[in-house]
Amino acid sequence: MENVGIITILGIILTATIRSATPLIFASLGGNFSERSGVFNIGLEGIMTVGAFSAVFFSFKTGSPWAGLLGAMVIGGLFGLLLAFLSIYFKANQVIVGTAINILAASLTTFLLVEIWGRPGQTDNVEYFQAWGPFNFFSYLAFAMVIAAYYVMYKTPFGLRIRAVGEHPRAADTLGVNVYVIRYICVTISGVLAGIGGASLSIGSLSLFKEGMIAGKGFIALAALIFGKWNPIGAALACLFFGFADALQTIATNLPIPKEFLFALPYILTMLAVSGFVGKSVGPAAGGKPYEKGEK
């Protein structure tokens, strides 16, 4: 009967892995769209934060978690649009803008948290998504999103144009492809997806918003993207890998390792991943560079 025990434990780890990976997958896919079009989105963390908060807020106001999800998508999209506007129109440094959004998101959610619930720390419980089988709705959605993202990127004209804009925007421009519009769309999509990712954390398995609950997942998602070579399927697999490291915490007590080390493990692995100790990857050539019409 030992085998059953091991299978049960593996089962627990697998479900925990997928559950941990789900928010990462959404954010990572979002990052994929943005970066493939040539815009770094370091603000995924902040957008996940406002997404998580919005989901709780709209669920609180309407009593429906679906409204919460919709709210997260809209708010996430708006923040994505803000990032796009600053990066594309103002041609600001994209890493700074993303960081600014992260800081703004943190202070905004804290402010609203106190305003609405009267105390800092965390909100009350709200209506959330009950699980369907071993996973909740978001995990199934994530799976579908990965396939959809892959299809769009590699099998549609829109995806071809996105990749062209990210590699050689001027070439696309001379063929009448609107570089700015494509970038705006892609960065807004990344905001929507990151919003869903945040929602999956707050009303997907929990039922509330807690300050600091995103805990760097927005950045781990970026690392997964790099690790997955800017490919939706690769990124999803990388997210599973990081989700696994996270899931180890559930059986942490059984291992003779200090718990702080296990907490730190996902972050250590991320560093190893982006430092090329597990394979090198090169991003879109025009990544991070604002596009100027008429440059020689």
Place this chain on the structure above:
Amino acid sequence: MESRMNEFKEELRKTLKEIAYPLIAILISFIAGGILVYSFGKNPVVAYTALFKGSLGDLNKFGETLVTVTPLILTGLSIAFAFRCGLFNIGAEGQFIMGSVAAVWAGWAFTGLPPILHVTLTLLIGALAGGLWASVIGWLKAKVGSHEVINGIMMNYIAMYMSNFIVMTFLNEPEKAYSFAIADSAKLWRFSQAFVQFKYSRLNAGIFLALIVALAAYYILNKTVRGYEIRAVGYNPHAAEYGGISVKKNIVLAMIISGVFAGFAGAIMATGVQYRVNNLFGFTGYGLDGIAVALVGNNHPIGVILSAFLFGILQKGGPLMQIQGIPKEVVGIIQGIIILFVAANFVRVVAEQIKQNKELKRSIEKGEVE
């Protein structure tokens, strides 16, 4: 003598130009914040008066404001310095934490030393710990081109957990969620020891140290060969390489110096203010605030000093604003707006657009070429 005077005037003019844009951004953000306060039904004038009274109202309050300003100057410098080399040291938070914990260890472990020596040793060890922590990020960037933002953030989390581990095991005050306190011989001199007006503040010698470091940073960046090389790498690594400058060496060096500043900030907090380290449930915020300080200070050491004062005032004036019925989180939002404006180079973009339109008009009228 005449040329020395001209040089100084030149420096002043350049410095003022560099901090002009951020100053305008701050002004706009305060106005935006005022509008926000008004929209919540409160009086902006009351709010801002409370803000300034709460932070500068009397010497004690001023002292406490400076207590916050001190680490902000240093973490702001940390990030500004790294930026000059083209690096975004978002890992300053982790370097701050390591500096704190290392300093507390040194302050607790090396008893029996004369105070001057003990304080110096403690501060040095804290600063070096920060430098070491940052060197990992620098080395990874130089060796494999790994992005310092992601690594920095990861090392922030790793630092937090490592600090907790140390605080709850080796340095643990039994039954408590914090570390041992440092010995008296390691503590920084406090103003309250000599001036009764500062009796209720924790203002310490750290503020002087921070200002000295800022001036040193200014000198290094703008007046030395090393600074020339670092800035060249920041502006154009290809040209720097062509000019015989080692890009890799300067990246690592800039990160180490940056980490030393952040670690020093943590060390000052440990030896001057808190005397111990807590089990952390989240980040201290000094490192992250340093980003805002550096941005608003336009990555210029003098700008950073002024910017740190601004943020100190914002943070310390909050509670008094709260008493007036205005939630202190408004401060956080004003901060966020400031950063957004500065990040967007809003003022600069608008100014350049105006300049370009004027030049365009002139060219069309004159019908000139080149």
Place this chain on the structure above:
Amino acid sequence: MRGGIKLPVVIEMKGIGKSFPGIRANDDISLTVEQGEIHVLLGENGAGKSTLMNILYGLYQPDEGQIFVKGEPVKITNPNIAISHGIGMVHQHFMLVPPFTVAENIILGKEPSKGITLDLDKAIKDVEELSKKYELKVDSQALIQDISVGMQQRVEILKTLYRGAEILILDEPTAVLTPQEIEELGVILKSLVNQGKSIILITHKLKEVMSMSDRVTIVRRGKVVDTLNTKDTNIDELAEKMVGRKVNLTVDKQEAKTAAPILEIKDLKVLDSRKLEAVKGVSLQVHSGEILGIAGVDGNGQSDLVQAITGLAKAESGEILLNGKEITNLPPKDVIASGVGHIPEDRHKRGLVLNYSLAENSILGSHYSKRFRQGLGLSYQRIREYSRKLIEEYDVRTPNEKVLAKSLSGGNQQKLIVAREIDRDPSLCIAAQPTRGLDVGAIEFVHKKLVELRDEGKAVLLVSLELDEVMTLSDRIAVMYDGKIVGILDANDATEKKLGIMMAGGSAQDAE
């Protein structure tokens, strides 16, 4: 009019004006292009020809003026509209996405699709049909980063034909071609004309104007100088109209007085960024008092050779000796200290820190020298003095030495770089594309300085894509092809035909 018959006008640009901040790029320019002709727009770098064509193609909007296509007035606000009117453009720097295939590049923006799915099979089929029809051989499934420059150009032309271009604009198409490939391009253009196309050619190369065009419009400083039938004019007249004064197309130089070799390269191998051999065993010498020119089409290893000598790239094997001392794989700092000056081929990437002042740029490479020190730090007073000296001696046009390098014109930026590198009194000066993008006045200046260096007994290694420049300046000419030196000729023995054969891979014997 050609052959006495008045042909229909396909393109008319009337009174075009366009300003940028500080520059009036086009001033009341009028141009007509007739059906079936090859019309050249001739002018120096910066004359305004590319701007005019970018307006025609919808990348810029004119401030004044009108455009007529086949007699109809049109407003071309973006490339899509230009394309819909049958205008296609092949840019000077290719607009191809390197990791995409040939087919993907050609269809981008006009993709065949089944529903929302991309139909790549149809794309490939369409491309191959087009390739056959116009006899432009391409490999539709190859990645752009893997194909030759000549094929890349054919892909660019196919891009325009795929969109039904009737009028083709080609911007400096011969910059990247060998003399033989230029002839082939001429054949392709004539064939396109026979199939009913009209062609506008932008160039500053006088020889090509004479051999390829029917009519030529000369542009100078944003204005049209004249429009002539090619067969009614000659190179000297064109040159004079292009520049505005009589131009000396040769360089005054005395016979070389050479002595011992200053630079010796023995069997050098260098890998490029993709770990492929870019320099495959090169040996050469440059003597004191001589200019050795390296001719060759871009991408045959010249850049990698220069980078290896200057320490910016690693030498896999072989030796590099300067004045008998080995400098192989020394870091750039030591190479500079050994006495090597380097005028880099990309002045914005390598030659200058654009956000530094002219003063700070003047000491790049010698910034650690004791002469600029003061106590623990730098003496900015001495740095500025030095900079002012360079600016005056080399006629750099600038209000003062404190302005940022990015505010200077290309010609003046290059003069500062030349000043800096030569004033260090190097034994060897490497000049890579030293006159790229410069106007005639600046070109003459740089050439003069290089000859002066050589007359002082220094060694000059000139690497240039402009064959004329190599032929007029050099005492000996080496040709690089596919990472090897295929031959070294004495300047007196070198003809364009011989060099052209060698640049395309033929040996020195083939060329005899």
